[in-house]
Amino acid sequence: MSDRSSIxxxxxxxxAVGPLDIAMLAEMEALLGRQRLLVxxxxxxxxxxxxxxxxxxxxxVLARNVHALTSASGMLGFTALSHACASIEEGCRGQAxxxxxxxxxxxxxxxxxxxxxxxxxxxA
Numbered sequence: 609m610s611d612r613s614s615i616x617x618x619x620x621x622x623x624a625v626g627p628l629d630i631a632m633l634a635e636m637e638a639l640l641g642r643q644r645l646l647v648x649x650x651x652x653x654x655x656x657x658x659x660x661x662x663x664x665x666x667x668x669v670l671a672r673n674v675h676a677l678t679s680a681s682g683m684l685g686f687t688a689l690s691h692a693c694a695s696i697e698e699g700c701r702g703q704a705x706x707x708x709x710x711x712x713x714x715x716x717x718x719x720x721x722x723x724x725x726x727x728x729x730x731x732a
Contacts, residue, residue: 627688627716628723636684637731646731652684653724660717665710671700674713681720692716 637645659673674693682690692712699709 627686627719628727629685629687630727632683632685632687633727642731646728649684649724649728649731652680652686653721653728655680656689656717656720656724660713663710665713667700667703667706667709670706670709670713671697674700686720686723689716689720 633645636648640648655677659677665673674696678690678693678697681687681693693716696709696713696716699705699712
């Protein structure tokens, strides 16, 4: 196994790959290897779908769900999702508009899923 990552921290077209810190993800690939990273990313995708996308989540459940994703998303380089989860969790505690929080969670989750699809395709 090479100690170089197959993920170039600089996208070939100069554009960002969505709400994702590519350099952080490249570090994870260097530590874990491509295959283990792909498994981890597939599991992460499932967690996003399970925890953020269901309709009608009560604020207390949403708060628990986003709490669970905050650090995992940050460690994998999905910093936008991590920050969104932290803000949503705070909003749930502050009794903010539940519909708005659910919308924010779904939007953050979908953005992360889009970025995840792009990076998974680059790794495969």
